Amino acid sequence: MLLTFSQGIKRISGLTAFLGSPVQYRYSLHAGRHYSGVVGWGFKPTSVKAQAYAKKHDLPYIALEDGFLRSVGLGVNGAPGRSMVLDFTGIYYDATKPSDLESLILNANYTSEQLERACAAIALIKTHRLSKYNHAPDRCPGSIRTDLKSKVKSDVNSERVLVVDQTYGDASIELGCADAASFERMLLKAIGDNPDAEVVVKTHPDVVAGKKQGYLHHLALQLGCTLLSEDVNPWAILDQVNKVYVVTSQLGFEALMAGKEVHCFGMPFYAGWGLTTDLLICERRGHKRSLAEVFYAAYIEYCRYLDLQDFTLSNIENTIAALAEERGVNGNS
Incomplete structure (x- = not known):
């Protein structure tokens, strides 16, 4: 007990x-x-x-x-x-x-079979465009969608970087060796590193839902960034950007799955393994790990999955299928 x-x-x-x-x-x-x-x-x-x-x-x-x-x-x-x-x-x-x-x-x-399983699961997540939450439509709505797509298609050399905001006071920020200043530093660095790029600041879904507050809303407006406050599928945004800047957000790991260049200003679980450009150093890490290795550890070994039909343990493959089916039934695909 x-x-x-x-x-x-x-x-x-x-x-x-x-x-x-x-x-x-x-x-x-x-x-x-x-x-x-x-x-x-x-x-x-x-x-x-x-x-x-x-x-x-x-x-x-x-x-x-x-x-x-x-x-x-x-x-x-x-x-x-x-x-x-x-x-x-x-x-x-x-x-x-x-x-x-x-x-x-x-x-x-991990064995070659385990790493193949990890790569297959990553491919399924990319195919079904899944994230932690999966309620949002898989498109950038309204004028934001038109703005993003027209700029990318009209100029093959155009660049766009994504800066990911998070909810104010989230435990992952302080425990990820970051603070409010980390967000300001990240945004200024993204602008400075990419002077000719459009900088898009993505607000967290809980902020969009009116449940919590974020860090970058006002600063992003002051600096002339594109503020993406609509609640959309993260993959629809990743389609449109070249680089991703995060503090500790899980979206940074999904960006790695999408093949994007990721810069970390805190120390999320996927930083410190040679996959990301890191502002901070964690002495316990520093070993090179592949995306498949980190994915297998995090999504397959570390996570437990539940079948909501009979409340028994399941696996990642069945969970991916169930999420994709549920989202399609709810009209969010």
Whole structure:
């Protein structure tokens, strides 16, 4: 039996299947029975009670987070997740200390069959144009779409760079060795490195939905950047750009899958392995890893997948198919 102090975690669909053990909810630190571990949501402030109990009782703390292929709808709107990560060491977005994912990448020694599976899964994700969330239409709407496409088609030498904003105060930013200044530095660097390019600033979907705030909206307007605030499929934007600048956003890894040049101003899980141009250095990393190796570690070994039909564990291939089918049924393809 696992313990959680979060009612939100206890209500997760398929939680027992994800964890392989039942979970009991307690609101008090005096839980009064023996547990095999304590689960909490990452290393966010809401997990402090769970971490304290685990430390006091010498129990493993298991950090949970959404997987990299989560759902069609947004989690903040209640969409059930098809994937989840469990980390017994840290969490993937915390570069200040080791994590299970970092260890998987460091120790990557995959067979040719495993790497072929990774490449096939990457190809499927590209074909179906999937991301963490998959509710948005696969097109740039309105005047933004016309502007992007006309400029690219009219000038074969034109360049366009994408700068990715994130939600204000997201734990992945501070734990990814970054802060608000990192976003300003990133935008100024993108403009300075690409003086003849159009700089497009993409706002996070949660900001578009009115749930949260971002970092770059006002600065992007002041500097004359193209502000892409519509909620669109990230692949529709990646189609139109040459380079991608991120702090810690997962979109940077999807850009790598799309074959784009990626610059990191924080330390996301995919930085430090020779795949990206990095502003920061993580001494624990520094080993060269291929895209297939990092993908296999993150998307296949680290993530767990759930079949929402019978709430049993699934795999990445079935999850890709289910997401693609669900999105098509909902008219978002």
